[in-house]
Amino acid sequence: MTLFVGLGNPGSQYEDTRHNIGFKVIDALVDDTGARDISKTAFHGMLYRTTNTLFLKPVTYMNLSGKSVLPVKQFFKVDLENIIVVHDDIDLPFGAVRFKRGGGHGGHNGLKSIDAMVGREYLRVRIGVGKPERKSQVADYVLHDFNAEEITLLRSLIDHVVSACKALLKHELNEVKSHYTLKSIEALHV
Template identity: 60%
Template sequence: MTLIVGLGNPDFQYKNNRHNVGFMVIDALLDDHPLAEKISKTAFKGELFKAPSILLLKPNTYMNLSGESVRAVSDYFKPEQIIVIHDDLDLPFGTLRFKIGGGHGGHNGLRSIDAHMGSEYIRVRIGIGKPTHKSDVAKYVLSDFSACQREALPALLLHVKRSVMALLKEDLKEVALHYALKQTLCDKDKV
């Protein structure tokens, strides 16, 4: 069993924010698993769906407490591997990288998971770009994608979804080789 976690914030007002791209990938995965069973257990602190060989989780704890949800689900189901899908400010919009472990890079969702679980899980890092001024980071991640980014987003989400499914069958290095995206999209969107 693999636990696939998409990071985001639960309220409707955050639905299309850059910080919610992890939730967007989980929703795309659920489109391919229409018979996934929704598991309602308040202790899991999130929306959890079970399909053959995978668990799909969207923590409802808000980003900075995501580790509570991941830990509760992990303690109950004991997954063999955990994949966390998240936005990454250090990567230009449209790029995609994969890694195991490492620091949280200031990402509060990863910081929380690391505190509750350690850092040895697979990370699917989706580039969202960054604002010109560091002081604008919170505003930037909690704002919606630009028009150019919204246009490119469906194809990006499809690619990420395929890469996550490949991680269930292939070695991380192989997936990174075939699915990593290095080309910046919407470069004109500097904020």
């Protein structure tokens, strides 16, 4: 069983923010795979399933994401190496996509929570959202909607990440990295 976790915050006011790109990828994967809703209160999130894949959107707010991942991991007996977390990353330029197993949380509160609750050796799909000029603006920046220029590229970026996630179910990580790592989404539009 593979568990995809998309990070974000619940509520319409956060729907189109940079911090919610993980939710957008999960929504697209659920639509694409026809996964059925199997959410339960105990999971603290929206949970969808196909035969051997789970898709989770924690509704705990970002900084408590692990509180949703842990019960799903335990209930479905998902091994840590079969958890794939899709999240925004301010250390990458907008539209960049990287893959990494384990490592630090880089100050990302969702990853910090998951690390504390289940461990760190899960796979991360890092989606670049760019960063503000000053460190003091980070919280405000990730909780703001994408700008007009970014919105025009967002659908392509989400589609690219969905394809990468589906490839992770069939191929080795290094193969997926070589095909789906992006420096920038603009590279797909050249």
